[in-house]
Amino acid sequence: MLSAVAIAAFGVLYTLDRWSSARGGAPLDYFDFQSDKITDSIGSLSSMIAAVLGIIITVVSIIVQLSAERYTQVTEMFFRDRINMVVMGFYVVGCMVGIFTAFSLGANSFVPRISLIVVMVVALIGFGLMAPYFAYVFDFLQPENIIQRIRKGASDAAESGLSTAVRDDRDEAQAASLSGLEQLTDITINSISGKDKIIATAGVDALKDLAVGYLKQKRNGNVAWFAIGPRIRANPDFVSMSPESLDDLEERRNWLEFKVLRQYQSIYSEALTQMRDINYVLAIDTRYIGEAAIRVGDPEVLRLAVKFFNTYMRATLNAKDVRTAYNVLNQYRQLAEAVLRAGWHEKAIELAGFLKYYGHLSFSMKLPFVTETVAYDLCALCEVAHEAQSAAEERLLDIFLEVDQPEHEGEVHDTGLRGVRKAQVKLATYYLVKNAESLARRIWEDMAHERPERLRSIHEELAGVTSKDFWEIIDRGTNFDYLPPERKEALERFFAWDAASKVAPVAPKEAI
Numbered sequence: 209m210l211s212a213v214a215i216a217a218f219g220v221l222y223t224l225d226r227w228s229s230a231r232g233g234a235p236l237d238y239f240d241f242q243s244d245k246i247t248d249s250i251g252s253l254s255s256m257i258a259a260v261l262g263i264i265i266t267v268v269s270i271i272v273q274l275s276a277e278r279y280t281q282v283t284e285m286f287f288r289d290r291i292n293m294v295v296m297g298f299y300v301v302g303c304m305v306g307i308f309t310a311f312s313l314g315a316n317s318f319v320p321r322i323s324l325i326v327v328m329v330v331a332l333i334g335f336g337l338m339a340p341y342f343a344y345v346f347d348f349l350q351p352e353n354i355i356q357r358i359r360k361g362a363s364d365a366a367e368s369g370l371s372t373a374v375r376d377d378r379d380e381a382q383a384a385s386l387s388g389l390e391q392l393t394d395i396t397i398n399s400i401s402g403k404d405k406i407i408a409t410a411g412v413d414a415l416k417d418l419a420v421g422y423l424k425q426k427r428n429g430n431v432a433w434f435a436i437g438p439r440i441r442a443n444p445d446f447v448s449m450s451p452e453s454l455d456d457l458e459e460r461r462n463w464l465e466f467k468v469l470r471q472y473q474s475i476y477s478e479a480l481t482q483m484r485d486i487n488y489v490l491a492i493d494t495r496y497i498g499e500a501a502i503r504v505g506d507p508e509v510l511r512l513a514v515k516f517f518n519t520y521m522r523a524t525l526n527a528k529d530v531r532t533a534y535n536v537l538n539q540y541r542q543l544a545e546a547v548l549r550a551g552w553h554e555k556a557i558e559l560a561g562f563l564k565y566y567g568h569l570s571f572s573m574k575l576p577f578v579t580e581t582v583a584y585d586l587c588a589l590c591e592v593a594h595e596a597q598s599a600a601e602e603r604l605l606d607i608f609l610e611v612d613q614p615e616h617e618g619e620v621h622d623t624g625l626r627g628v629r630k631a632q633v634k635l636a637t638y639y640l641v642k643n644a645e646s647l648a649r650r651i652w653e654d655m656a657h658e659r660p661e662r663l664r665s666i667h668e669e670l671a672g673v674t675s676k677d678f679w680e681i682i683d684r685g686t687n688f689d690y691l692p693p694e695r696k697e698a699l700e701r702f703f704a705w706d707a708a709s710k711v712a713p714v715a716p717k718e719a720i
Contacts, residue, residue: 210297214304221305221323222312253331254306260334261299268345275349279395282349285357289348295341302330351407355395359414362388366422366464370429378432383439385464389415393471400475400483408486412475416493419468420500426461427504434461445470460508465501469494469516476520480527487532491520491539498543502550510552513543514559521566525573533570533578537563541585545592553600560589560607567611571625580627583611584688587631591638594647605647608632609654629655630666630689633702637691640698648702667703671696 268286276282286292309323347353362385369381396411436458440446445467446454457463472490479486498513517540524533544559567582586608593601612628632651639648655663673689691699 210300211304213297214301214308217301217326218305218308218312218323221309221326222320224322253327254303254310257299257302257306257327257331257334260338261296261303264295264299264338264341267342271345271349275354278398279351279354279391281358281391282354285354286348291344292348295337298330298337299334302327302334305330351395351399351404352410355392355407355410355414358388358391358395359418362392363418363421366418367425370425370433373430373432375432378430379437379439382433382437386440386443386467389418389467389471392418393474396475396486397478400479400486403483405483405485408475408479408483409489412472412486412489412493415468415471416496419465419497422464423497423500423504423506423509426506434458434463436463443467462506462508462512465497465509465512469497469512473516473519477523480523480529480532484529484532487520487524488535488539491517491536494520495539495543495546499546502546502552507552507555510547510555514562517543518562518566525566525570525575525578528573528575530575530577533575534581537566537578537581537585541588544589548589548592548596548598548600551598553598556589556593556598556600557603557607560586560604563589564607564611567628576625576627579611579625580631580688583608583628583631584634586611587635587638590635594639594642594644605635605650608635609651626662626666627688629658629662630670633666633670633699634689634691634695636702637695637698640701641694652702652705663703667699670699 272283272286305323306327309320309327312320312323365381365384365388369378369385372378372381392411392414396408396415399405399408399411436446436454440463441454446463449457457466472494476487476490479490494513494516498510498517501507501509501513517536520536521533521540524536540559540563544556544563547559548556563582563586567579567586570576570578570582586604590601590604590608592598593604598604609632612625612632632654636648636651639645639651670689670691673687673691676686676690676692
């Protein structure tokens with residue numbers, strides 16, 4: 209094709225030269241080329257264009273190869289880019305036209321002036337183009353730009369698959385979407401191994417952007433797109449699944465979201481021991497996907513997001529990584545709050561039950577701080593339920609009051625659950641400030657068998673916290689035990705209730 213373009217261009221220019229010469233045109237003196245003097249110059253001009261092309265190919269091939277060793281599909285992406293192909297084609301055509309022009313100079317007096325001028329202009333443009341083209345290539349191969357191109361390619365494939373009615377095109381679109389997701393995962397995992405936090409974060413965010421954008425479009429998509437085609441079934445993340453599970457994904461129309469979150473699970477496992485900050489980013493982006501599902505009214509995708517949050521928590525507790533659990537729970541709670549505000553009461557109760565479960569599990573694994581964190585998150589969830597006047601409020605309070613209860617018969621919870629009691633007292637002060645004394649009384653009744661000295665120490669600790677900010681840098685920013693002035697007044701009211709109603713006689717240990 210390039211040869212045909214070059215031949216056609218030279219043919220047009222040579223024809224113009226013959227036509228201009230026949231008419232006896234008088235060009236400017238600068239372009240009054242002489243046949244016996246211009247022969248060597250035009251040859252040198254052609255070789256210069258070829259030399260510039262050689263320099264460009266050498267430099268570009270080196271940097272593309274270096275990028276290809278780190279990121280998959282870079283070479284293919286480079287040669288699919290139109291600007292790269294146009295620039296390369298420009299130089300190739302310029303070289304060919306220069307060769308044809310050089311051989312058009314004969315022994316006669318005819319000089320193809322128009323062709324020579326064009327070749328000279330091509331050479332000048334070629335020299336001037338080198339620096340900006342190198343800048344373009346380096347920018348093209350920036351990791352963040354590579355990630356965004358892969359994401360856009362996968363998003364465009366999904367968008368075309370949603371709209372097409374042709375089965376083969378749909379299968380190709382599904383395969384392209386899966387390939388893009390896996391390329392982003394590979395880049396992210398490789399960046400984690402190389403301790404490249406910026407690139408890893410960009411990869412995680414790109415997967416989130418793809419999923420959130422897809423959720424906005426899928427409602428109006430072709431139903432056939434949600435069928436799990438042969439390319440999907442052959443994918444490693446799906447080939448091991450049972451036929452029933454694949455049928456469920458097909459029925460719920462969320463195979464692509466499942467694939468995104470499955471990639472998150474792989475990245476989470478990789479980052480858990482190497483780059484914990486990425487685990488936090490994964491939790492944030494999983495929450496974003498869940499919130500996007502709430503906005504578009506897709507409960508199945510929300511269910512998936514919750515399921516993967518639970519998977520993160522299980523992996524984190526198995527690794528006994530308290531800091532990561534603390535951060536993940538923060539995002540889990542915010543997702544539950546979004547569910548509450550959206551009016552999905554039953555789902556909010558389900559999420560609170562999961563939080564309680566992981567609170568019990570962490571305590572049995574001797575990670576009491578995680579249990580305490582769960583308690584404060586459930587406290588915050590109960591406050592949101594009261595503000596939203598949610599129908600789930602009573603049940604959420606029941607779940608919260610069960611966090612400090614033994615999960616198995618004979619299991620004794622004592623000092624490790626002290627923070628849970630503090631969180632419950634904190635919630636009681638909120639209820640008192642909001643004139644919901646009956647709910648505060650329920651918390652007090654739940655503490656009927658607590659030892660008086662333990663209640664006094666909890667009272668003293670909560671009353672003694674004067675600063676909202678914790679004395680160390682923490683991601684949540686505020687001190688769990690801090691109470692604003694109006695709630696400290698409620699704290700005094702809570703502990704000032706009649707002794708007969710606030711502390712029942714302590715039962716013998718055997719009875720307990």
